[in-house]
Amino acid sequence: MAKREFDRDDDVGRVAANDTGTLGKAIAVLELVSTAQTPLRFTEILALSGQPRGTLHRHLSHLVEEGLLNLAPDLRYEPGMRLLKFASNAWAKNQFRTVAEPHLKTLHERTGETVHLGILHGQEIIYLDKVESRQAVRMNSQIGNASPVYCTGVGKAALSVLPQKRLDDLMAQFSFHSYTPTTHRSASELMAELLMVRRVGYAFDREEHESGIRCVAAPIDAPRHGIVAGVSVTGPAYRVAMEQLEIWAVVVKEAAHAIERDVEVRLGPGR
Amino acid sequence: MAKREFDRDDDVGRVAANDTGTLGKAIAVLELVSTAQTPLRFTEILALSGQPRGTLHRHLSHLVEEGLLNLAPDLRYEPGMRLLKFASNAWAKNQFRTVAEPHLKTLHERTGETVHLGILHGQEIIYLDKVESRQAVRMNSQIGNASPVYCTGVGKAALSVLPQKRLDDLMAQFSFHSYTPTTHRSASELMAELLMVRRVGYAFDREEHESGIRCVAAPIDAPRHGIVAGVSVTGPAYRVAMEQLEIWAVVVKEAAHAIERDVEVRLGPGR
DNA sequence: AAATCATGTTCCAATATTTGGAATCAATAA
DNA sequence: TTATTGATTCCAAATATTGGAACATGATTT
Known part of the structure; x- marks a missing residue:
């Protein structure tokens, strides 16, 4: 009935709208990989994340370059050692x-x-x-x-x-x-x-x-x-x-x- | 003498050129804060990081929102609990x-x-x-x-x-x-x-x-x-x-x- | 050997995000 | 009240991200 004239996302029912831009997206990928039970291949992550190929690949590359993820020789992504270093400090x-x-x-x-x-x-x-x-x-x-x-x-x-x-x-x-x-x-x-x-x-x-x-x-x-x-x-x-x-x-x-x-x-x- | 016609950054003398874009910059801030001996105020981080005010403030906000940093009530930034969670998994x-x-x-x-x-x-x-x-x-x-x-x-x-x-x-x-x-x-x-x-x-x-x-x-x-x-x-x-x-x-x-x-x-x- | 398939990587114009100097706000002291 | 210091917000210009498609690689099949 009500025509929902005020359709912009209100506080009500707002589903965790990430407002952390690029960082948020990258960390979401990090979370996905580091929560997995075993190291994941690119295609597996692609399916789980729902992101486009190009985008996901760049996020993963950046995370690897930063040491937050590790890319093993068998092309599987796993949590990087730098995570331990950060936590040790914390x-x-x-x-x-x-x-x-x-x-x-x-x-x-x-x-x-x-x-x-x-x-x-x-x-x-x-x-x-x-x-x-x-x-x-x-x-x-x-x-x-x-x-x-x-x-x-x-x-x-x-x-x-x-x-x-x-x-x-x-x-x-x-x-x-x-x-x-x-x-x-x-x-x-x-x-x-x-x-x-x-x-x-x-x-x-x-x-x-x-x-x-x-x-x-x-x-x-x-x-x-x-x-x-x-x-x-x-x-x-x-x-x-x-x-x-x-x-x-x-x-x-x-x-x-x-x-x-x-x-x-x-x-x-x-x- | 040599006019350095090929001035693009070669492999030689290249000083760790971060190619990880926004993520890299954000993580650099995270590193800075989490390496500090005690929690830091905004102005202190500003001085240490050399970044412009606006930029730094947004990076910090994003890191806090992601749980990687914590902003204590006294406005000091310190490592966030999510770092421990990541490491625990890793x-x-x-x-x-x-x-x-x-x-x-x-x-x-x-x-x-x-x-x-x-x-x-x-x-x-x-x-x-x-x-x-x-x-x-x-x-x-x-x-x-x-x-x-x-x-x-x-x-x-x-x-x-x-x-x-x-x-x-x-x-x-x-x-x-x-x-x-x-x-x-x-x-x-x-x-x-x-x-x-x-x-x-x-x-x-x-x-x-x-x-x-x-x-x-x-x-x-x-x-x-x-x-x-x-x-x-x-x-x-x-x-x-x-x-x-x-x-x-x-x-x-x-x-x-x-x-x-x-x-x-x-x-x-x-x- | 050639063709097919599965997987990972690179490209680049369109688009959205970041950037950063300046203005604003907030709290405290003079 | 007026400085002063520190944190936050703003927004047009500069820049990085985006993502579909093409490309590369290597294994498997015909």
């Missing part, structure tokens, strides 16, 4: 991580289980650091790893301290993929838990992201530094009962608060 | 690293000291993995770290297997910064050692990069996969005598050869 110099580090160690000593520090980035949690006793599993497996917010302890803890407006905007974008039988399946279900998390100040992950893995997490909120994050203690379900997590919740919250305080002290008053 | 999926991993563990068991896997990238060695017993130092300190080739064990080992032509091209670019009293100071000095390394098949680092740190390394050459790399065993000078390194040279070489073989077997014949 990690080593991250001030928030530096400040949090001793508190993570303390928390690990108190609980004996693996401790994670994760930061909210878009609709994901990116793990900035971890401390674990035995390096049974691969050392750095978690660092830099991105997980959904809605099914991780750190994620839910972080969400719980967001202003309602920002929370609503975020939740509207979630897809609620069911990783396990206990993964939340809807915004209302998640919101119900977040209300609880806000009250008690900590969040559980009841095997919601990975079967057999439980955790308890507390939020770290440093709005003056633009940081929304969380600490957690994680363990295998067979060894760590929910009752144990309830007990640890106290020390996890203490760690989170200590980090919040230290951020204020060591990183200055912020804005 | 690291986890790197096939060469996956293949080498078990051999690194074996080598660690045999020597009891820290083992590194580094890959040649431009004129640097980028550390892809490490295995160490006690996580006394920061866990991931080394991974992704870039060090000069001419003063590291892995670096010299890698150089020793390069075709002379490529080696000459590379060496012409070295700056030979003297990190310690034993750092090589010239191409001829380095070349003399490389001749020796070629003969014996392993290289030492006699506290050339960092005082008090020694290592012995062996080259990994997989030309069909475009990989030039090295493994090393590193230890503190007070605990590890040069004689000990001489002894370990044998097992380090064995590890390197085992990795070379496994690359052929597990990664296929290559090109």
Whole structure:
């Protein structure tokens, strides 16, 4: 009926219109290649990206020349070494991580289980650091790893301290993929838990992201530094009962608060 | 005298003419910011980059929007979390690293000291993995770290297997910064050692990069996969005598050869 | 040996983006 | 209120990107 006279893209329903020009397009290609399970040939990337041949070829060439991608002798494109170099810098110099580090160690000593520090980035949690006793599993497996917010302890803890407006905007974008039988399946279900998390100040992950893995997490909120994050203690379900997590919740919250305080002290008053 | 009629940029004396267009310029800004010791303000970056205000501002905005940089509330730019995410992928999926991993563990068991896997990238060695017993130092300190080739064990080992032509091209670019009293100071000095390394098949680092740190390394050459790399065993000078390194040279070489073989077997014949 | 096919690379005029100096805005100090 | 410093926005001119088509290469088939 309404003739839609105002057809220019409004805020409503706008599908992530990339406004980052050439850079954005190149990074999209980089993302595509570096997310792939194995190195990709040109034609494969062509099919996946939907870009025209010429354009795609130039983007790939530029990325290779910059060291962000590597072109192996068998003509397959794979992530470049320079990505590691960038990340190494980012990690080593991250001030928030530096400040949090001793508190993570303390928390690990108190609980004996693996401790994670994760930061909210878009609709994901990116793990900035971890401390674990035995390096049974691969050392750095978690660092830099991105997980959904809605099914991780750190994620839910972080969400719980967001202003309602920002929370609503975020939740509207979630897809609620069911990783396990206990993964939340809807915004209302998640919101119900977040209300609880806000009250008690900590969040559980009841095997919601990975079967057999439980955790308890507390939020770290440093709005003056633009940081929304969380600490957690994680363990295998067979060894760590929910009752144990309830007990640890106290020390996890203490760690989170200590980090919040230290951020204020060591990183200055912020804005 | 000669009127330089052919003035277009020849191969000679060409100063790294970036041919990667907009991407290259943006990444240069990213590099600048992510290499800085602390987060930088707009004006500081302006001075360091030498770019015009408008241009720089747009580059920074795009990088921020892409998550490659973060703009803190105090208007300082710092490395963005997405860099970690990219690297996490690059690291986890790197096939060469996956293949080498078990051999690194074996080598660690045999020597009891820290083992590194580094890959040649431009004129640097980028550390892809490490295995160490006690996580006394920061866990991931080394991974992704870039060090000069001419003063590291892995670096010299890698150089020793390069075709002379490529080696000459590379060496012409070295700056030979003297990190310690034993750092090589010239191409001829380095070349003399490389001749020796070629003969014996392993290289030492006699506290050339960092005082008090020694290592012995062996080259990994997989030309069909475009990989030039090295493994090393590193230890503190007070605990590890040069004689000990001489002894370990044998097992380090064995590890390197085992990795070379496994690359052929597990990664296929290559090109 | 010639033809066919699959894949990767290069070309270049039309088009969209970047460029960068100058104007504007914002916050703080004098 | 008026400087001052720093960040942001503007927009016509300069430049890089775009993408369809032609070309190159190498393997496979006829």
